[in-house]
Structure formats: C-alpha cells, structure tokens
Amino acid sequence: MMYFGGFLVSLAMTYYGVGLSCAMRHDLAVKFLDSIGGDLKLAKAWSDILVKNQWLEQPPQAVDRRKLVTSR
Numbered sequence: 001m002m003y004f005g006g007f008l009v010s011l012a013m014t015y016y017g018v019g020l021s022c023a024m025r026h027d028l029a030v031k032f033l034d035s036i037g038g039d040l041k042l043a044k045a046w047s048d049i050l051v052k053n054q055w056l057e058q059p060p061q062a063v064d065r066r067k068l069v070t071s072r
Helices: 002-022 026-052 065-070
Strands: none
Touching: 002 026
C-alpha cells in the first residue's frame, strides 16, 4: 500500500506539471505550484517512512566536509 500511495503522489505531481505547462491562465500557475509543493511534502514524509522501516534504502548523502576536516 505504501508503494501505491507513493505512486499516486508522483502521478499527481506529473498531472499538475502537465496542467501547469498547458494552462493559459496565470492565476492557475500559482495553484498548480502550490499543489506540487504540497505533494513534495507528502513525498518526503513517504520516503522517510520507507527508510525508517527499512523498506527502502536511504539514498546517498553528501559528505560533511567540515566533519571530515576536523576528524584528522
């Protein structure tokens, strides 16, 4: 069910992006961008739950350069 929920969120962002590119009204652009931003928050929460329960591997993170310099 979690993967299905993630699929629906990503599908919604795709539809909003298509709607944003095809809309002739400027007032709708704000609504589409707001909706995409809300979906991004859901996607972040979704991925955090998957990583926490070890259903998905955590993506590679950037190296903390300051910590690397002070550890020597």
